[in-house]
Amino acid sequence: MRKNETILDNIDWSLILLYFVLTILGLFNIYSASYNEEFPSLFSFSQEYGKQIIWIAVSMFLGFIVLLLESDILWKYAYWFYAVCMLLLIAVLFTREINGARSWLGFGSMGIQPSEFAKLGTAIAISAYISNMNIKLQSQSSAFYANLIVLFPMALILLQPDAGTFVVFTSFLWVFYREGISYDFILGFILRLIPFVDHTRIKIGSNFIPLLIVSGILVVSTLLLSQTTIQFFGMTLPGFWGLIISISVFLILALIVARITVMLRERKKLYYILIVAAIASSSLVFAVNSVFDYLKPHQKERIELFLGLEEDPDGKDYNRNRAMAAVGSGSFLGKGYHKATLASPQQGHVPMQSTDFIFCTLAEEWGFVGGILVLSLFVVLLFKIIQIAERQRSTFTRVFAYSIAVIIFYHLAINIGMTIGLAPVIGIPLPFFSYGGSSLMSFTMMLFVLAKLDSERKNVFR
Amino acid sequence: MNSLEYRKFVVLFFIAITAGVFSVRMFYMQIIDDKWKLRAEEISKYKMTTYPTRGIVYDRSGNKLIANETYYDIMMIEDEISNFDTTLFCQLFKINKEELVEIYQNMVDKQGKDKKGKSNYRKFKPYPLITGLSSDDFSKVATELQKFPGFFENVRTLRKYPQNSGAHVLGYMNEVDGTDLEKDHYYRMGDYIGRTGIENYYEEDLRGRKGVQYLMKDARGNISGSQEESKYDTAAVPGRNLELTLDADLQTYGELLMKGKIGSVVAIEPSSGEILAFVSSPTYDPNLLIGKKIGKNFLTLQEDSLKPLFNRPLQAKYPPGSTFKLVTGLIGMQMGVVDSNRAFSCIKSLVNCHGHPTALSMSDGVKYSCNPYFYQVMSRIVQQGKSRNIFKDSKIGLAEWYEYVRSFGLGQPLNIDLAGDIPGFIPDVEYYDKVYNKAWAFSTIYSISIGQGEVGVTPIQMANLACIMANRGYYYVPHLVKSIKGKDISDRFQEKHYTKVKSEYFNPIVEGMWRVVHEPGGTARRAKTEGLNVCGKTGTAQNPHGEDHSIFIAFAPKDNPKIAIAVYVENAGFGGTWAAPIASLMIEKFLNGEVKQEAKEKRIIEKNFLTDPSIH
């Protein structure tokens, strides 16, 4: 009895509340996105909205079980969970291909997607590995094993193949960054090949990860803008100047913010870092643009094709084009609930609109206001999870919290990004909104496991 | 461990910046930029155009000149075609496989290409493969067509010209081209537009206004019902019906008389300027230029050496010949250089003439069509002796003459309600100064006194001259439209245009015209028709390329005239031989409703200048 009281007393109810709000909003959105006039009731269990109710019930039941279980089980059996997930990922490769991929393990008419659960399993395994007191995070071997835990399921997922989930697994890099896993040994290996550089003096550590991501974003943005022009105070400039201008504006803002918030003692160093970062970013943009200009037409074409710059609204771009039209047509307040004309089941212009493109229905029916509301709820959830992560004394809980934060963040960024033309179209669900049992169960358990671990933050030191 | 805690800010920063970028992007897509809203409309809405019926055109007694007839297009959606039996399909439409391939290719080509050179043709959209099947033709294939998935019919209406005549008045229609689309945004690809004739001039009245119905369309392109915006739907407004001034019987009769002859017949009601007949010969059946036949038939007509598409009454420029003596005489009297009782000897050394008694008056001059008579009148018009310098003197005279001639509607387009009438040519001082390097006098330019030389007129201008004679001094701009349903016709057709010659001077000339037809020695005895009091004037236009052109202008009856007419028959010699009898038959047909001069009629109808070029 005492134990239960402890859980209820220490549980973070705001996290649970956010979960309920998102799930209920998600359900009502599916009710509109896959509405069938012949089954007007929300509780039509032959329809996706009826089925989603069942999945919500199952998920909450699982979440409730998680709250009741001893949390010791998690780290004691962490690698067993991981192993089961990996076995399911292997098993799924022996199933029949559906739509060009082997992603479904069928149990009768119901099926599960092991890749959804593999994220949870991997998160638990990584938490267990990093929280093991016997490892040294800066060592080459710990970096190797930590990466192996992530790379193994990624390889299996690539075999399905499931590009979306594969990309989501790269989110674990952020966890490694937060925990300080160093990539210097890889970087050193590469730098050794460059003459006149003393690779032993390069100590970037885990800063390598955000640098890599920022560089990646800059490279892709430069390429995307390479064929465009921008208007700047009446001047027509090549598109990449937009990035240079953004970087400059950003630098000035950052310097002002730093001056106001950072203590004098640390300010100088921060100024130095910001200026160096801005110069480095600008140089990268210039360099990429020059190299791209230098490329032969057929090489450019290949890159443009890869980035999806070639417009083909009724062919390759069909999905994205329809999705963006649906979002754009939502205007400020949207067309109203059940009133979508593109992302509507009757018109069927937006494909997979109850799963991968669920955000279209929301943005079309609720407009900018609805879209921003949901986006904000997600940001609040993510900030909440990171807040929870940072208040832990347990490394395990912190790593786990960071893992699910970045997983949800990646799902959010890619899923919404692809409906507004800012991310490539790779099918992954929007947590709590997309129709589907596996993803809902997996995300529910992530949050409830976190809630459970968090509720014990005062008596766990591990 | 705590040394890494700051890194939470890096993670939070990335989340925040992503959310920020997304918010800005959504704000731009959903609120600022219209691109995606327009794209959404394009994808999800179907703007169905409802086509109005085009106005019907009637003649002055209510006979249909232009009607609408239902036609069928065979549409095809390439993606929906399955188990296509080429042989059966070809049999059904009576074409061979090569033709089918060609038809298909034409259809694809017609859709044009986008900026990158990719075809705009889409396999999931319907396009017309075979166009313009008549109801009869379609009923033969209707049942069989259902066996071809991906093919269906589309009903539309095309023009029909029930009288099979009046091609040059009625004109033809064809599909709009790029220039039309640019000029008038009313049109969409595939619309038809009047190209010539009434179809062209009254296009905006005839076409009506298209209606729009906004429908919703699903991903497969099926219509899934109307939508909220049906409040923006507009109904099609039918085109206005036209009543023309044309007399269908007279028109058809004129075309019959002109068969086998090249030339024009234009008949006008002098008291109103209403055009009663407008014959351009050779002509063609206006029904040839309809629907799918148009391309082939147009080419055939265009390549015909007799130029049946050429609108002779408006665009053929001939010398007026002796008919111009009427103008010369009138101007002479108005200017006071001669009076109506003036006699002039027939001095053949001045200009050639035929044998006739001396013309003792203006009326005689007209009756005998005496060349030296009008030579001498004109010489007095040009050389009035106002300057001692003969060159300066002739300039003063010609400049005055020019203004008088212009007041007869000559040397400028009449601007009738058909596009393309040309000005003809009346030489002025400037012109002769250029040609003769300023050194010219009447003796240089005398041939214009008898309507030869540089003077050029069109048949419509000659018919208008006949009206002026009939009205004794004024005309209305000749026109083809009598009334437009629900709209007034242009004011400019109701405005009297006076010549600069006083009405009284017309009497001796008209008297002469009567005598031309009715008295022995007159040049157009063949135009005499019992009880109709025809007044006329013959003309013979010199033609350096062959036989002279036969000309006759006339009106009847002498008092209170009901019809004025001009007839041009190319290469038919003297005006009295062919043009005059044609004019008289037309007048008789119009005034009596029937023709009793059967021998005259037979002679005209049987004459074919194309097979028998003799002029007698």
Ligand SMILES: [Zn+2]
């Ligand atoms: Zn004579």
